[in-house]
Amino acid sequence: MSVKARRKPIVSPPTAAGRFTGRVYGVLVASVVVAGLAGGALGYLVGSPSATDTAIADLHKADVVRDTQQVEELTGLAKSTAVELDKVLAELALAVPEAETTAPKPAVPEIVRGWQDAVRKVADKHAESPSGMTATNVARGGFRSAVSALAGALDTYAAVLGLPEDRRASLVGLVARQRSTAVAMWSVAATQLDQLNVDVGKGHQHAYLTSGHSDGAISVDQVPEGTE
Structure with missing residues (x-):
């Protein structure tokens, strides 16, 4: 009995169309992988701050700390020196009354020199002018x-x-106007400082003078200190 030999199946070679489809599929897969990697890298670069951005943020934080500290220091200085100036203004009001209907009580030269010394010491305390933000510099300059x-x-x-004595009357009026100008200038600086404290989160802080007020001075608000 003869055994019939089994023939091996004939495998047809891939057609040109099949080879093209395979190559296209491979290219598409590779493109997707590359695009994914590129997208991930791009997302990382976009989401991560650059060295410049980090440096700018650090400078901003340092400015905020500096500005807050300067506002606190200027507030303490303005409040303490306002007390010193109020004493001088209260005594000056006797020699140069705020109301024209009040009779003046001239001060002796020794008393006046004491006033001048007190104000000179206050001026020395306000002489320092560290660099800060514009709003703080304006307030500091106003007090000075x-x-x-x-x-x-x-x-x-x-x-x-x-x-x-017969030549004093007109010049005493000049002194009164100069005093009013000084008090008005202080009130503007105190108002600026009040707002600065609110801006840095310290709430209202009042460093106004309580003596020598004139029509040109800004009055203290009625908001309790520390509130915003």
């Missing part, structure tokens, strides 16, 4: 200018005392 204006008023009054 107000003290300078008050010192000028006292110098004028000291000169008035050296004149005959």
Whole structure:
């Protein structure tokens, strides 16, 4: 009995269309993989801050800390020196009354020199001018200018005392106007400082003068200190 040999199946070679389809599929898979990797890298780069962004953020944080500290220091200085100036203004009001209907009580030169010394010491305390944000610099300059204006008023009054009494009246009026200017300038700076404290989260802080008020001065608000 003869055994019939089994023939091996004939495998047809891939057609040109099949080879093309395979290559296209491979290219598509590779493209998807590359795109995924590129997208992930791009997302990381976009989501992560650059060295420049980090440096800018650090500078901003440092500025905030500096500005807050300067506002606190200026507030303490303004409040303490306002107390010192109020003492001088209260005594000056006796020699140069705020109301024209009140009779003046001229001060002696020794008393006036004491006022001048007190204001000079306050001026020295406000002489320092560290660099800070513009709003703080403006408030600081306002306080310094107000003290300078008050010192000028006292110098004028000291000169008035050296004149005959019949020539003093008009110049005493000049002293009153100089004092009013000084108090008004201080009130503007105090208002600026009040807002600065609110801006840095410290709430309202009042460093206003309580003596020598004139029509040109800004009055303290009625908001309790520490509230925003």
